[in-house]
Amino acid sequence: xxxxxxxxxxxxxxxxxxxxxxxxxxxxxxxxxxxxxxxxxxxxxxxxxxxxxxxxxxxxxxxxxxxxxxxxxxxxxxxxxxxxxxxxxxxxxxxxxxxxxxxxxxxxxxxxxxxxxxxxxxxxxxxxxxxxxxxxxxxxxxxxxxxxxxxxxxxxxxxxxxxxxxxxxxxxxxxxxxxxxxxxxxxxxxxxxxxxxxxxxxxxxxxxxxxxxxxxxxxxxxxxxxxxxxxxxxxxxxxxxxxxxxxxxxxxxxx
Numbered sequence: 001x002x003x004x005x006x007x008x009x010x011x012x013x014x015x016x017x018x019x020x021x022x023x024x025x026x027x028x029x030x031x032x033x034x035x036x037x038x039x040x041x042x043x044x045x046x047x048x049x050x051x052x053x054x055x056x057x058x059x060x061x062x063x064x065x066x067x068x069x070x071x072x073x074x075x076x077x078x079x080x081x082x083x084x085x086x087x088x089x090x091x092x093x094x095x096x097x098x099x100x101x102x103x104x105x106x107x108x109x110x111x112x113x114x115x116x117x118x119x120x121x122x123x124x125x126x127x128x129x130x131x132x133x134x135x136x137x138x139x140x141x142x143x144x145x146x147x148x149x150x151x152x153x154x155x156x157x158x159x160x161x162x163x164x165x166x167x168x169x170x171x172x173x174x175x176x177x178x179x180x181x182x183x184x185x186x187x188x189x190x191x192x193x194x195x196x197x198x199x200x201x202x203x204x205x206x207x208x209x210x211x212x213x214x215x216x217x218x219x220x221x222x223x224x225x226x227x228x229x230x231x232x233x234x235x236x237x238x239x240x241x242x243x244x245x246x247x248x249x250x251x252x253x254x255x
Contacts, residue, residue: 007021007022007023007034008020009022009059017045019054019055020057021056021057024060027064028115029066029071030064032074036084042098045099052200055194056122062111064111064115066134067114069251073247092117093227094220098216104123106189106190106192106193107131108128111134113137117135120155126182128173135164141240141242144230147165148164152165154218155179156179
């Protein structure tokens with residue numbers, strides 16, 4: 001559906017849309033195809049008048065392992081790709097923030113980098129007992145323009161947001177729930193997310209969507225206050241020596 005790339009699978013079950021990040025062999029790490037697909041997904045979901053709720057998850061063992069190292073190395077060297085990626089990043093954040101359809105996310109495995117951002121932009125989150133969250137942008141020399149610093153201060157304390165955004169430390173499931181970054185820690189997040197979505201389908205549609213919009217108005221205001229500065233600084237960090245040294249080392253290690 002929605003003319004998505006292979007890296008994103010969208011299935012319809014009546015008014016339910018099941019969205020799966022679909023690069024399982026790469027632990028759903030983000031490349032240009034997946035990143036651009038996510039930028040176009042949310043407005044298409046909003047425009048789908050048959051859709052009333054969506055469940056977001058990852059194929060295989062991970063929700064998303066963060067940025068693909070090859071993609072990150074390409075971003076370091078290709079100014080046009082960087083410009084596209086920065087624009088797509090803005091579209092992902094605002095598209096998800098403004099999405100008409102409630103998004104229930106099943107964090108089936110590690111949610112790192114952009115994966116962690118997708119979790120923080122969701123409406124209800126079920127997290128596997130074996131998963132973790134992490135936003136390691138700073139650890140690889142990048143500004144987290146689409147990550148924790150944009151949204152975490154609305155979910156948790158500013159001090160905790162600073163700690164985990166700056167250090168990139170892993171957040172365990174129980175800690176994530178304690179901090180307010182996820183709603184529930186469960187053995188089978190996809191089953192629980194689907195059950196939640198079906199309960200939402202039983203509720204009056206206009207009331208659900210308008211209530212989501214009221215709540216996300218707070219999120220949108222916070223995002224708009226910081227997003228453009230964040231993106232400009234991320235663009236700059238793609239070009240600095242720290243990022244070049246780190247991503248070159250990581251790419252060589254992967255190879």
